[in-house]
Amino acid sequence: MTYTVQIKVMPLKELLDPQGKAVMGGLENLGLSGVEDVRVGKNITLRVNADSPEKAKAVAEEASKKLLSNQVMEYFEITVN
Amino acid sequence: MKFGVVVFPGSNCDRDMFDALKHDLGQDVTMLWHKDRDLSKFTTEDCIVLPGGFSYGDYLRCGAIARFSPMMQSVIEFANKGGKVFGVCNGFQILCESGLLPGALLRNANQQFVCKNVFIKNSSEEVFKIPVAHGEGRYYADEQTLNELEANGQVIFRYCDENGQFTKDSNPNGATRNIAGITNAQRNVFGMMPHPERACSDILGNTDGRQIIETLLMAKQLVH
Numbered sequence: 548m549t550y551t552v553q554i555k556v557m558p559l560k561e562l563l564d565p566q567g568k569a570v571m572g573g574l575e576n577l578g579l580s581g582v583e584d585v586r587v588g589k590n591i592t593l594r595v596n597a598d599s600p601e602k603a604k605a606v607a608e609e610a611s612k613k614l615l616s617n618q619v620m621e622y623f624e625i626t627v628n
Numbered sequence: 629m630k631f632g633v634v635v636f637p638g639s640n641c642d643r644d645m646f647d648a649l650k651h652d653l654g655q656d657v658t659m660l661w662h663k664d665r666d667l668s669k670f671t672t673e674d675c676i677v678l679p680g681g682f683s684y685g686d687y688l689r690c691g692a693i694a695r696f697s698p699m700m701q702s703v704i705e706f707a708n709k710g711g712k713v714f715g716v717c718n719g720f721q722i723l724c725e726s727g728l729l730p731g732a733l734l735r736n737a738n739q740q741f742v743c744k745n746v747f748i749k750n751s752s753e754e755v756f757k758i759p760v761a762h763g764e765g766r767y768y769a770d771e772q773t774l775n776e777l778e779a780n781g782q783v784i785f786r787y788c789d790e791n792g793q794f795t796k797d798s799n800p801n802g803a804t805r806n807i808a809g810i811t812n813a814q815r816n817v818f819g820m821m822p823h824p825e826r827a828c829s830d831i832l833g834n835t836d837g838r839q840i841i842e843t844l845l846m847a848k849q850l851v852h
Contacts, residue, residue, distance in 0.1 A: 562768065563802070565739040589688075614696065617689055617725065619732040620768060 550595050550603035553626045556616045557588035591615055600627045630674040631657040631845075632667070634703065636694050641680035641717065645825045649677075652828035653841060662697040667706050672816075675712040675845050676703050678719030680761070680823060690733065690764045691721035700726060713817045714845055717762055720809070720819030728817045729810055730777070731769030736762070737802025745834075746800050747792070748785040748808045748822055755792045756785075756836040758822035760800055765821040767803040767810075777810055784844075785809035785820055818844060 558564045567586040574582050593610065597603040607625045616623045631649050635642045642659065649655045660667075660676070662683075670676065683694035694700060700722070707713045707728050715723040723729040736742055741763040749755050769777070777783050786806040789798040794806045801821070809820030824837030 562734065563737055565735045565737060569739050614692060615688070617692065617732055619724075619770075620734055 548597070550597060550600055551628045552593040552595050552603055552607040553628070554591040554593065554607055554611055554615055555588060555624045555626075556591065556611070556621050557623075558586060558621055562620060588621070603627050629655075630670060631655050631677055632660045632670055632674070633657060633677045633679055634660045634662060634699055635679075636662045636681065636683035636697065638683045638685055639679050639681035639718070641823065641825065644823075645677055645679045645716070648825040648828040648837070648841070652835075652838060660699055662694070662699045665698045665702045667702045667711075670706065670711065672706075672709055672711040675714055676706060678703070678713070678715040678722050679825075680717030680719060683718055683722065686718075686764075689725065691718060691723075691725040694718075694722045695726040704728060707812075707817050710814070710816055712845065715817075715819040716823055716825065717760075717765075717821055720821055721764065723817060723819040729812055729819050730773050731767055731810070733762075733764050733821070734766040734768050735764050736800070737766055742800045744800070746808075746822060747788050747790055747798060748820075749788045749792050749794075750785055751781060751783075753792065754839075755788060755790070756824075756840060757827070757834060758824055758837055758840070759826045759834075760822045762801070762821055765801040765803065767801075767807040767821070769804065774805060774807075777807075778805075780813060782811050782813065782815075783807055783809075784811055784818065785822070 564586045571585040595603040604627050611623045633645050649657045721733045743761040785808040787799045787808050799806050811818045824840040827834040827837030
């Protein structure tokens with residue numbers, strides 16, 4: 548069976564995110580009020596053929612640890628559908 | 629000793645590095661294609677160089693995809709056998725991504741691509757003027773790693789001002805503890821953000837880079 552796996556990759560919370568800061572400046576120029584902070588990450592979608600959702604998640608976890616994220620600077624969250 | 633310069637799709641300092649090594653420093657240099665794997669004509673006395681640029685378009689993260697190229701598998705093996713590996717700019721990012729060096733290079737804190745001459749200082753208190761050109765050069769590692777790097781003398785260059793003072797203003801990218809270049813514990817793998825290969829020729833008006841390449845790479849040990 549084919550599962551759709553979403554991987555959210557975000558900069559570690561304790562690290563400065565200059566991209567988020569630049570986007571924040573853009574939102575301020577847009578005249579929007581109330582936005583207090585912006586952090587920018589990635590969303591990666593995998594289609595994984597596996598016997599079970601657990602196995603699909605395991606594949607995504609290995610992909611995330613080895614290539615899709617760098618745990619020195621990012622964390623990831625996996626959702627399987 | 630021989631040099632091999634790896635060419636990735638998107639490398640753009642490979643020719644500069646080749647030219648500096650061959651013509652300015654009179655070394656034996658060959659280019660190595662990222663899809664090849666053969667390093668059999670190199671011994672651990674030789675040096676493989678990962679040049680600057682934007683390998684694989686900086687997709688995903690700088691250096692992340694290059695790390696899995698066929699040639700990098702051979703380079704990692706070569707480094708683990710004690711061969712010298714030198715990464716500049718994107719090459720430094722690839723070395724961190726591949727785990728040959730600790731830490732990571734993050735987006736510059738000032739939200740800018742920085743392209744200018746900076747000053748860096750080594751542990752012998754020598755100050756060099758070397759150009760930088762990067763958008764992701766903010767060296768980062770956790771506190772424990774940073775303390776180990778410092779305790780083992782693995783921090784090779786720090787950003788400083790013209791007088792050799794480590795100031796906030798002289799740090800072009802917000803690098804932790806002003807770190808511009810590091811080596812591994814075995815001292816055979818070395819990475820730095822500034823470009824010494826762009827400062828090796830009189831005609832370019834700056835030859836400070838020549839001394840860096842000579843002392844770091846052509847010494848018996850990569851870093852003393």
